[in-house]
């Protein structure tokens with residue numbers, strides 16, 4: 001039987017556990033606060049940001065939301081980041097990507113206080129991760145590690161193939177998989193758009209993480225029997241019946257399910273875990289900044 005890994009359930013348990021940490025911090029008068037910054041009129045970005053705010057409310061984390069016009073000057077965004085950096089009531093900052101073309105996202109990321117950088121995209125946090133002593137683990141790959149653990153998948157000694165090498169998913173996933181730490185010690189191959197014969201690579205894998213942004217790129221014919229399949233893709237495509245749009249992953253779920261021993265669905269797989277790990281990092285950030293000990297789940 002193929003296990004369908006329930007990201008909503010794993011995320012919900014984690015949120016419940018984090019509520020206790022938030023209470024501990026609040027009792028010390030240090031209730032965590034996450035600021036999200038949205039500079040986009042993209043409906044998907046608006047949805048994610050509002051979901052993050054609902055999550056915060058559920059676990060008792062304070063939410064600040066800053067919205068900027070997509071055509072505002074880059075300086076406005078820099079100023080918002082500076083103000084949030086200097087605001088002692090804000091523990092965590094997330095600037096939703098993508099930002100408009102006239103804004104250099106790299107400059108934004110370098111400006112965020114690394115202690116408040118709960119995405120873990122600041123070069124200091126990336127460097128720490130690569131060097132093997134992460135402060136914050138990037139939310140999506142960290143969430144994937146938690147999903148694998150919840151499905152009793154031991155990564156040690158396994159062959160993992162990561163499809164995609166982005167800053168947000170592929171690269172940090174590779175870095176977590178190759179750490180000598182729980183959830184790591186996998187022998188890891190990273191594939192991208194110039195990879196020759198992707199199917200030959202994925203067929204060698206015990207664990208496939210698909211994060212290419214290409215609808216249903218990985219299908220059952222590209223998998224070894226018994227592989228564990230993690231679908232990161234969130235692609236809104238036209239519904240097959242021509243009636244509106246529907247969400248599909250980077251994996252062809254139906255054919256992949258026939259081969260996989262365990263697989264994440266879209267929606268309800270990696271997405272909810274990304275959001276839960278953001279709450280986790282916000283709690284961790286608050287604990288680090290205030291020297292208030294919490295037992296992170």
Ligand SMILES: NC(=O)C1=CN([C@@H]2O[C@H](COP(=O)(O)OP(=O)(O)OC[C@H]3O[C@@H](n4cnc5c(N)ncnc54)[C@H](OP(=O)(O)O)[C@@H]3O)[C@@H](O)[C@H]2O)C=CC1
Pocket residue numbers: 140163164165166167168169170191192193194195198211212213214217232233234235270271272274
């Ligand atoms: N569930 C979640 O929490 C999250 C989901 N996502 C989703 O995950 C997907 C990937 O996101 P993101 O990493 O930001 O995307 P990017 O577009 O930044 O990166 C995509 C990566 O996939 C590679 N790629 C593209 N086409 C192919 C192909 N045909 N074969 C092999 N590799 C390919 C690209 O290669 P190259 O570098 O050569 O261009 C690139 O490295 C998207 O659907 C996104 O919406 C993203 C973040 C969080």
Ligand SMILES: Nc1nc(=O)c2c([nH]1)NC[C@@H]1CN(c3ccc(C(=O)N[C@@H](CCC(=O)O)C(=O)O)cc3)C=[N+]21
Pocket residue numbers: 047048051094095096097098119139234247266267268269270271272274275
């Ligand atoms: N600075 C920054 N940090 C991010 O972490 C970040 C970002 N920018 N930009 C965009 C991507 C994408 N991302 C998702 C988070 C949750 C879901 C999620 O919860 N998805 C639900 C369904 C969503 C829906 O219905 O549209 C699910 O998969 O079940 C999806 C995608 C975070 N991102």
